Each structure stands twice: as structure tokens, then as C-alpha cells.
Amino acid sequence: MSYSNLYEDRDPYTVIDEDVNVERIIEELTKHSFLDNEEHVHLQTRYEPNYDLEYTNTLLKKYKMYSTRMMCLTPTRCYSYHVDSSPRVHIPLITNEMCFFILEKQMFNLPVGKSYWIDTRKGHTALNGSNPRRQPDFKRWHLVGMTDEIL
Numbered sequence: 001m002s003y004s005n006l007y008e009d010r011d012p013y014t015v016i017d018e019d020v021n022v023e024r025i026i027e028e029l030t031k032h033s034f035l036d037n038e039e040h041v042h043l044q045t046r047y048e049p050n051y052d053l054e055y056t057n058t059l060l061k062k063y064k065m066y067s068t069r070m071m072c073l074t075p076t077r078c079y080s081y082h083v084d085s086s087p088r089v090h091i092p093l094i095t096n097e098m099c100f101f102i103l104e105k106q107m108f109n110l111p112v113g114k115s116y117w118i119d120t121r122k123g124h125t126a127l128n129g130s131n132p133r134r135q136p137d138f139k140r141w142h143l144v145g146m147t148d149e150i151l
Helices: 022-031 054-062
Strands: 013-017 066-073 088-094 099-103 106-108 115-118 124-128 140-146
Touching (some): 124 140
Antiparallel strands (some): 013 115, 088 115, 088 140, 099 106, 099 124
């Protein structure tokens, strides 16, 4: 079976863990002031961790993630509709009911506390639809890492 056919019979996204300790991840990230800005932060150089984040790095290894980064979306922002070369694992850290992941033109809300395997080789985008007048400082944060594994 070719690499491009590995995921054909699979749902476009799958919950891979129902019990992610997001509070602990945020505690580790806050020690490095990572959540204080709107910049993406690269947590790994390919497979090697860039920072001493005990729990977070354990999850990256557990889910076989690489080139993982923290991604931020501010209110009324979105990414371009695109495809990736490999699936991704998403771990939502901070989100709300107005933040969405769109995969093949279907919209999903990815709640905090779970991790998701997503076939991002299919067309997708993400958006933070929060109202900037009501929540001007609300930032949607996800940990996003590549994976070659079928989790």
C-alpha cells in the first residue's frame, strides 16, 4: 500500500486521547512565557524537544509527533484553505465555541482536554470566530505536530 493510500478508509479526524491534562501543559508553557504573545513557538526541531517541558514532551513522544509547534489564532483570523504533506495531531489548549476546524468543508469544534489525529492531507483551515468587541484578547492556542503514524 502506498503512503498516499494509508488513510483512505479512516475518518478524517479521530479522538486519540480523552484525558489530556491541559492545565499541566499550560503551566509548563507559562513558565516560558509562550502564551504571552501571538507568535508560533516551535517546541521541537524535527524529533528533538527544544525546551524542558516534562509532561508536554511525554505527550509528543506518546503520539509520535514531530516538528510540533504552538499555533495561535486571534479573533476574526483564519488560515488559508490548504493541504499538508502528512496528518497532524492537534491538542487544543485554549479555545471556545466560536473557534472551528474546517476539514473538507465540514466544520468541527475541537474541545480542550482531548487530542485529535486529523488527516490534514485533505483540504482544511482553522478559524477564531470570537467577537473582538466582546473578547478582544481571546487567543485560540493549539499544539500541532506532524505524524506519520496511524494512531
